[in-house]
Amino acid sequence: MRRQRLRKTLLGISFFLFQYFLIIHLLLSPVLIVYGAAHGVIQGSFVVYGLIFLSSLFLGRAFCGWVCPGAGLQELCCLAVKKKAANRKFYRLKYIVLGIWSFAILYAVIQAGGYHHFDFFFAMDKSSPTRNGIMFFGVLVLIVPAAFIWGKWATCHYVCWIAPLMIMGTKIKERAFWPSLRLRTQPDRCAACGVCDDHCPMSLEVSTMVRSGRMDDPECILCGTCVDMCPVDSIRFSFRAR
Ligand code: SF4
Numbered sequence: 001m002r003r004q005r006l007r008k009t010l011l012g013i014s015f016f017l018f019q020y021f022l023i024i025h026l027l028l029s030p031v032l033i034v035y036g037a038a039h040g041v042i043q044g045s046f047v048v049y050g051l052i053f054l055s056s057l058f059l060g061r062a063f064c065g066w067v068c069p070g071a072g073l074q075e076l077c078c079l080a081v082k083k084k085a086a087n088r089k090f091y092r093l094k095y096i097v098l099g100i101w102s103f104a105i106l107y108a109v110i111q112a113g114g115y116h117h118f119d120f121f122f123a124m125d126k127s128s129p130t131r132n133g134i135m136f137f138g139v140l141v142l143i144v145p146a147a148f149i150w151g152k153w154a155t156c157h158y159v160c161w162i163a164p165l166m167i168m169g170t171k172i173k174e175r176a177f178w179p180s181l182r183l184r185t186q187p188d189r190c191a192a193c194g195v196c197d198d199h200c201p202m203s204l205e206v207s208t209m210v211r212s213g214r215m216d217d218p219e220c221i222l223c224g225t226c227v228d229m230c231p232v233d234s235i236r237f238s239f240r241a242r
């Protein structure tokens, strides 16, 4: 469980930094990418989103499980809504969000005549503590009520525009043959106790995955909770090719 304490501490720090440092808001801002595109500028959040996507080609959705500031807040909500699972039927909504956002970027960059400039800190000086306070409040409103109404990690399942980017990266890595971070299982060890199902923050049917030998559900954030909770060590992390 030391690993889970470390993970939750990292997420807590990430959430704390997000709350206090404007630059982190800005580097994760989906709006600034559109604004940059409208001026033909590749700016900081474009680079950060690119790096997050690249990380998924090797680390799957580990960014969600170990780094994302929003995940820190999700873990806090989990303390209260541990048993409430999100509804899988609505998981596709986030692809609509990604589609609208991608369309906005594309439209903006076409209007600007393409990207023709790189400025990492573009438009970041236009930010103000008030504007970022509103943004932070917006994140709280987006995450907390959703968790209580629709279940744990609901915003990540239904709305997050970063999740589909990483799901794409995860699917590419699953089809490729390069080494990457993944879960491995020994189905014959599984005692069908259901502990992994009860504790998976993403409400996955982990024991069913274990028995089928397929641990590559795209909603898995590689948090390692199932690895650490399984009493018979049936699930492990590995960094290998499939
Ligand atoms: S916690 Fe381990 S033993 Fe229990 S159902 Fe999950 S994989 Fe099987």
Ligand code: SF4
Pocket (backbone or CB within 6 Å): 183, 199, 200, 201, 202, 203, 204, 206, 219, 220, 221, 222, 223, 224, 225, 226, 227
């Ligand atoms: S399957 Fe395991 S590693 Fe994946 S999200 Fe669930 S608990 Fe975390």
